[in-house]
Amino acid sequence: MHNKAGFFNISIYKILSKEQPFLDQARIRLLYYGFFLVFVACGALLVSVYFQGQMMLARTSVFLMVTVAVLFKALTYRPRWYLISHILLIVGTLVNASIVYISLQSINIITVQVVIIVIAFSYYMVGQKWGLIYSLLNTLPVLLFLIIEYRYNYVIWIKPDNIDEATKMISLFANFIILIYIHSHFYNAFIKNIKQLKKSAKEQAVLNVQLARAIEKSEKSAYAKSEFLSTMSHEIRTPLNAVIGMSNLLMMSSPRPEQKENLEILKSSANNLLAIVNDVLDFNKIEAGKLEFESIRFDLTEMMNNICGGQILIAEQKGLQFKLTIDEVLKNKSFFGDPTRLTQIIFNLINNAVKFTERGSINVMVTCLEDRHNTITVNFLVKDTGIGIDEEKLNSIFEPFTQESLATTRKYSGTGLGLAIVKRLLNMQGLKINLSSKVGVGSVFSFNMEFPVSTETVIENAGLQAENAEGVGLKFLKLLIAEDNMVNVMLMKKLLSKWEITPTIAENGERAVEFMQYGNFDIILMDLQMPVMNGFDAANEIRKMADPKKSRIPIIALTASAMADIRDRISEAGMNDYVSKPFKPDELIEKIQTYVAVA
Incomplete structure (x- = not known):
């Protein structure tokens, strides 16, 4: 037209x-x-x-x-x-x-x-x-x-x-003119079209070169971004590992009530900082499509208590009532899933509720919707009496780096990534986040998730395994730690001394390989980023050793890296498993026990 x-x-x-x-x-x-x-x-x-x-x-x-x-x-x-x-x-x-x-x-x-x-x-x-x-x-x-x-x-x-002949002449002349015009016109058109195609081909070739350069530049930029995030992750998580680790050690030393309260605040603040770092780094993984979900055993009740522990202190400081309600059916059951990602989802929802509520209460409810013996459908609900969300903002609130308004951002701060990560983590599992909110009244976030469950009863004291480590002979364990950071070395020694384990320390990957050549060990804790020789190369060298007992030794990586392919790189290097820094003492000792028992 x-x-x-x-x-x-x-x-x-x-x-x-x-x-x-x-x-x-x-x-x-x-x-x-x-x-x-x-x-x-x-x-x-x-x-x-x-x-x-x-x-x-x-x-x-x-x-x-x-x-x-x-x-x-x-x-x-x-x-x-x-x-x-x-x-x-x-x-x-x-x-x-x-x-x-x-x-x-x-x-x-x-x-x-x-x-x-x-x-x-x-x-x-x-x-x-x-x-x-x-x-x-x-x-x-x-x-x-x-x-x-x-x-x-x-x-x-x-x-x-x-x-007559005159009419024939007129007809012949007209026909010849039309035929000549048709062929001449299209011949000229085809020649111009060929020239235009050649010109377009040259322009396309130039564009292809520019596109190739742009792609190469983009790939280099993406690689540099990934390396930067990995480096920043390592540099931030390493001191956080010491802060959280020392807090754990001090809390295990029977502190006085006022000391315990101070340690709880210190640990909670460190965990909040770690959560912010994790949000930024994990959002990068989600956007790159490199995030994977685990399926491991965990105690849902313990997990919820751990998540809410630090948030209850913050809520009480603001004069808010905080109530956690867990369905009795869900207690003392072994769930299978990804507790790390589930913790991330629930922590972000609760953290938002506490942050945006000035007066009133926070209610966290975990309810059993359906129990089918070996699978359970659970509803997680976080309700607050906070500032609420305008109806027009209900969809955009889940976009990255977005908060309800600029005034909200200035007043309450934050990265604006929490709800974006919640939605994406749920979407990746085929789940949906439900939201109802009214300005000045409050908000309710909820979602349903199905878990496989074990019929076995969960051991109520999660630290029992660690405390009874001596019973399974951990104090005689020959453990090699490859770690270049002296603060982390001190932390590991103090932590392992709780279970009467005396480790051997290698300050880099090359020394770890030398220790393995001339000594005998039951398990190795391998840091990944070290001078002289990194953990990947060290693990490769150990796997090449002629002695099958040494080449098959369990190696657990200790990493503060946030690179999306870190799991694959650890596996390719021949390492058995990894623990992310800052690590939980119970998680570390549980993995040590698991691989020593297998070996």
Whole structure:
């Protein structure tokens, strides 16, 4: 549709546009100027046959002139060249058949020329398929007429027109002009199109080079971003490991009540900082599609108490009531899933509720919706009496780096990643977050999740395993730690001394390989980023040792890295498992016990 071309338009420039393909523009020009030539030719032919009294040919000429005029008007109003070409070819086919069978009742050079014009025009305008169809529709009737005339002498009741030499000359001249125009026009169009294609090819080649450079630059940028995040993760998590680890050690040393409260606040603040770091790093993993979910055993009740422990202190400091309700059916059951990601989801929801509530209460409810013996569907609900969310913002609130308003961001701070991560983590598991909220009243977030469960009863004291480590002979364990950070070394020694384990320390990967060559160990805790030789290379060297006992020693990686492919890299290096820094003492000792028992 061309807005410039009105009904009374006769200009070709108003029906052409740069958006049209070059050959389409050429076809429109062919029709536009070709109609003029055909109209003039038919007019000259009309004058010649009319004065000779050849009325059938005169009527045919008038019909063609009217048809050409109507189609010309249609073209200049709406340039639907494909439809107009078909109409013109149908008219030409019918006119050609009427001239052969009715008007002249013979075949001469004029009728042959008309057939040639139709054939050439059809192939150029409507393509090979229709060109072949129109060619057959024009040549077969002519061939059939020749056969009939040869065998039976064609005779009908209508008397044919007889044309003189002047009329033949006019017809031949007009036909030659039209044929020359058609071929000349399209030859020129094809040459220009080829030049344009060559030019486009050169431009495309330049664009391809630029695109390749842009892709290479993007890949380098992505790699640099990944390396930066990995480095930042390591540099931030390493001191956090010491802060949280020392807090754990001090809390295990029976502190006084006021000391325990201070340690709880210290640990809670460190965990909050760790949660922020994890949000940024995990969001990068989610966006890269590299995040994977585990399926390990965990105690849902213990997990919820751990999540809410630090948040209860913050809520009480703000004068808020905090209530955690866990369905009795869910207690003392062993669940299977990814407690790390589930913790991340629930922590972000509760943290938001506490952050955006100035007065009132926070209610966290964990309810059993359906118990099918070996699977349980659980509903997690976080309800607050906070500032609420405007209805128009309910969808955008789950977008990354977004909060309800700029004023909200300034007042309550935060990364704006919490709810974005919650939604994406749930979506990746085929789950949906439900939200209802009213400004000034509060918000309710909830979601359902199905877990496989074990019929075994959970041991209520999670630290029992660690405390009874001596019972399984851990104090005689020969443990090698490859770690270059002296604070972490001190922390590990103090932690392991709780279970009467005296480790051997290697300050880098090369020293760890040397210790393995000349000594015997039961298990290795391997830091990944170390000077001289990193943990990956050290693990590879150990796996190549000739002594099968040494080459198959369990190796647990200690990593503060956040790279999306860290799990794959650890596996490729031949290490058995990994523990992320800052690690939980119970998690570390449990993995040590597991691999020592297997070995």
